[in-house]
Amino acid sequence: METVDNILEIHNLKTYFFTEDGEVHAVDGVDLEVRRGETLGVVGESGCGKSVTFMSVLRLVGMPGRIVEGNVVFNGQSLLELPESEMVQIRGNKIAMIFQQPISSLNPVFKVGDQVAEVFETHQGLNHEQAVQRAVEMLAQVGIPDAKRRAESYPHEMSGGMAQRVMIAMGLAMTPELLIADEPTTALDVTIQAQILDLMRALKERIGMSIVFITHDLGVVAEMADHVAVMYAGQIVEYTDVGTIFREPKMPYTQGLLGSIPVLGVIKDELDSIPGTVPNLVDPPNACRFAPRCRARVEHGLTICEQAEPQLLPVGSTTHKVRCWLYHDCPSLNYVAPHSTGIAAEPRLEPSATPARA
Amino acid sequence: MEATVSQAPTTQSDSQRDLLVVKHLKKYFPVRGGLLKRVVAQVKAVDDISFTIRKGETFGLVGESGCGKTTAGRTILRLIEPTAGQVFFEGKDIAKAKAGEMKRLRRDMQIIFQDPYSSLDPRMVIGESIAEGLVAHGIGTAREREQTVLRVLRDVGLHPEHARRYPHEFSGGQRQRIGIARALALRPKFIVCDEPVSALDVSIQSQVLNILRSLQRQYGLTYMFVAHNLSVVEHISDRVGVMYLGKMMELADREEMYSNPLHPYTKALMSAIPIPDPNLKRERIILKGDVPSPLRPPPGCVFHTRCPIAQKGLCDKEIPAFRNVGQTREHWIACHLVGDKEGN
Ligand SMILES: Nc1ncnc2c1ncn2[C@@H]1O[C@H](COP(=O)(O)OP(=O)(O)OP(=O)(O)O)[C@@H](O)[C@H]1O
Ligand code: SF4
Ligand SMILES: [Mg+2]
Numbered sequence: 001m002e003t004v005d006n007i008l009e010i011h012n013l014k015t016y017f018f019t020e021d022g023e024v025h026a027v028d029g030v031d032l033e034v035r036r037g038e039t040l041g042v043v044g045e046s047g048c049g050k051s052v053t054f055m056s057v058l059r060l061v062g063m064p065g066r067i068v069e070g071n072v073v074f075n076g077q078s079l080l081e082l083p084e085s086e087m088v089q090i091r092g093n094k095i096a097m098i099f100q101q102p103i104s105s106l107n108p109v110f111k112v113g114d115q116v117a118e119v120f121e122t123h124q125g126l127n128h129e130q131a132v133q134r135a136v137e138m139l140a141q142v143g144i145p146d147a148k149r150r151a152e153s154y155p156h157e158m159s160g161g162m163a164q165r166v167m168i169a170m171g172l173a174m175t176p177e178l179l180i181a182d183e184p185t186t187a188l189d190v191t192i193q194a195q196i197l198d199l200m201r202a203l204k205e206r207i208g209m210s211i212v213f214i215t216h217d218l219g220v221v222a223e224m225a226d227h228v229a230v231m232y233a234g235q236i237v238e239y240t241d242v243g244t245i246f247r248e249p250k251m252p253y254t255q256g257l258l259g260s261i262p263v264l265g266v267i268k269d270e271l272d273s274i275p276g277t278v279p280n281l282v283d284p285p286n287a288c289r290f291a292p293r294c295r296a297r298v299e300h301g302l303t304i305c306e307q308a309e310p311q312l313l314p315v316g317s318t319t320h321k322v323r324c325w326l327y328h329d330c331p332s333l334n335y336v337a338p339h340s341t342g343i344a345a346e347p348r349l350e351p352s353a354t355p356a357r358a
Numbered sequence: 359m360e361a362t363v364s365q366a367p368t369t370q371s372d373s374q375r376d377l378l379v380v381k382h383l384k385k386y387f388p389v390r391g392g393l394l395k396r397v398v399a400q401v402k403a404v405d406d407i408s409f410t411i412r413k414g415e416t417f418g419l420v421g422e423s424g425c426g427k428t429t430a431g432r433t434i435l436r437l438i439e440p441t442a443g444q445v446f447f448e449g450k451d452i453a454k455a456k457a458g459e460m461k462r463l464r465r466d467m468q469i470i471f472q473d474p475y476s477s478l479d480p481r482m483v484i485g486e487s488i489a490e491g492l493v494a495h496g497i498g499t500a501r502e503r504e505q506t507v508l509r510v511l512r513d514v515g516l517h518p519e520h521a522r523r524y525p526h527e528f529s530g531g532q533r534q535r536i537g538i539a540r541a542l543a544l545r546p547k548f549i550v551c552d553e554p555v556s557a558l559d560v561s562i563q564s565q566v567l568n569i570l571r572s573l574q575r576q577y578g579l580t581y582m583f584v585a586h587n588l589s590v591v592e593h594i595s596d597r598v599g600v601m602y603l604g605k606m607m608e609l610a611d612r613e614e615m616y617s618n619p620l621h622p623y624t625k626a627l628m629s630a631i632p633i634p635d636p637n638l639k640r641e642r643i644i645l646k647g648d649v650p651s652p653l654r655p656p657p658g659c660v661f662h663t664r665c666p667i668a669q670k671g672l673c674d675k676e677i678p679a680f681r682n683v684g685q686t687r688e689h690w691i692a693c694h695l696v697g698d699k700e701g702n
Binding site: 045046145159161162189190191192193194195197198216217218219220221222223242243246256257258260261262263264265267268270271272273274275277278 | 422423529531532559560561562563564565567568571586588589590592593594616626627628629630631632633634635636637638642644645647648649664
């Protein structure tokens with residue numbers, strides 16, 4: 001078997017929020033890997049658990065949320081068991097995170113130059129003067145014109161694009177091995193987004209870091225990612241390389257999503273649409289989360305989708321994984337998939353689920 | 359006919375063809391400051407734009423945040439009073455409409471808002487919300503209004519029993535459908551759709567776009583579709599206008615606009631759209647800098663501070679005329695340096 005060098009591996013991660021309405025299964029059994037030097041694109045709609053997954057990786061999920069199960073391995077080291085003091089080191093030196101709302105992620109009462117400088121002071125032990133010097137260089141590197149003067153600005157004096165550059169400068173000030181970018185361009189105009197994406201690509205080349213790029217924009221994924229994970233209702237439903245996800249999506253949700261977006265230069269009379277709405281994540285049933293909206297399930301007359309949760313397993317190539325009963329058999333329910341890959345899933349079964357008689 | 363240079367698109371207006379004619383529309387918002395709250399500046403949100411919308415078409419208005427597209431839509435409906443300019447609906451100058459006529463016009467011209475959450479009254483069941491306009495206009499008996507509510511609910515793919523529920527019981531996509539149903543209840547001729555899908559989940563957007571299109575066919579509606587997403591606008595529109603800092607930069611029919619953009623701003627904008635096809639290699643035009651503040655728009659061409667081809671002494675001094683450079687089909691641009699011949 002091919003050995004791959006993963007900088008980050010997430011195994012069966014579950015993060016729940018314990019609310020008055022019940023347990024919100026925000027992240028419900030996520031398996032993922034980020035290969036060293038690559039960009040992993042994570043796509044999914046609002047509320048599907050993208051942010052909570054990576055907040056969990058950094059152990060930044062607060063009450064009423066809690067990681068209830070799973071393992072996160074960074075550079076061979078299991079993060080969930082580390083003492084908090086070591087976790088602080090990782091967050092400060094190895095893994096940087098930038099957020100969707102750049103302006104609100106910056107401290108409003110400090111000049112942006114000082115905020116970047118602080119990263120140099122705490123993580124590289126520079127004195128204030130040296131740190132400010134490095135901060136100005138860093139701001140210039142991320143394309144802020146007249147960086148020396150700009151370093152004196154407060155966050156509210158900056159446009160969204162400028163503030164996002166400052167966030168990137170802060171993220172990079174510690175030369176991280178892994179950058180987690182959570183919708184870094186969603187709040188920006190497209191011409192500014194183009195500048196930021198360009199910058200991130202250039203910096204990745206230069207510093208050689210790995211990136212997790214979280215977005216709901218499939219266009220951005222096509223442009224930035226090497227591998228792609230599609231998330232739906234707290235789970236990864238498809239994972240493969242970027243070429244395959246657009247050429248041969250297998251999971252009905254991925255297929256529906258790709259068919260439903262208008263694409264520049266492609267005129268269609270009508271867009272495909274996925275019926276229904278995104279499910280809420282409170283106490284989800286032991287079933288495919290997409291089943292209520294899935295046309296393939298109806299076309300193939302599958303009942304298993306509502307009886308047992310499909311698992312993320314390979315289809316064809318070992319690097320293409322899908323969570324869907326169209327592709328995997330279930331011997332304990334005597335089920336053979338319509339597009340069987342010969343791979344069997346062993347789902348958790350309710351006591352009431354009796355095997356269909358052979 | 360020779361290309362008419364330096365004239366607004368409205369000079370070719372044709373009352374058979376056009377539903378709405380907008381001439382030299384301006385909306386400046388005063389900015390007050392100091393102790394006496396005197397007007398210290400003007401935000402030129404919409405600064406002299408002219409265009410026509412034809413009967414039965416979808417006119418898309420695109421641009422980045424703050425370019426004035428939403429203000430343009432609202433000023434046309436007189437939800438905001440224009441600073442200057444004229445709007446003709448079916449040949450009638452809206453500003454001169456008498457009270458009775460204006461009431462009629464208000465029925466004919468409706469709007470769908472971006473935010474399906476704040477645009478519905480949380481204390482009203484949605485049947486009431488939908489019928490509100492009918493009641494205000496004194497249309498129909500209670501029974502007829504109920505029939506209308508049921509009809510429009512069905513039109514947007516909702517069920518009769520939904521009429522008795524409150525807004526919080528609906529998802530974003532469903533609320534946006536309710537917004538559409540509300541606009542439809544008055545049987546309007548014209549609907550301004552202001553970013554109607556941008557607050558929705560990706561998998562829900564296409565449901566709403568498909569509904570808008572099928573209703574247009576069914577009722578012969580005319581839309582003005584205001585949005586920042588160029589791919590969505592391409593999908594839905596027949597003709598498209600591109601705005602930047604309060605000005606119309608380019609206007610053409612969809613195919614012409616997307617296959618042959620002439621204005622350097624439009625070109626950059628289109629090249630900046632990420633396309634969901636990893637094999638597609640395109641040349642990307644990266645614009646320098648940020649959009650300037652509409653409080654202090656640059657002199658000359660408002661785009662010159664970011665324009666890759668701007669010419670010193672010309673673009674930073676003189677405002678380019680909005681002119682039709684198309685030969686066989688209309689193609690309007692505001693640029694000194696491109697477009698003297700079609701395909702330039
Ligand atoms: N503090 C909290 N309390 C309760 N539920 C929460 C909390 N934070 C997040 N959630 C829930 O967890 C789920 C996943 O949220 P998350 O923010 O990870 O989604 P996302 O995929 O990042 O969405 P978006 O695209 O909108 O950023 C959602 O259903 C959300 O409502
Ligand atoms: S498991 Fe069944 S319901 Fe789920 S995506 Fe596959 S076919 Fe559809
Ligand atoms: Mg998020």
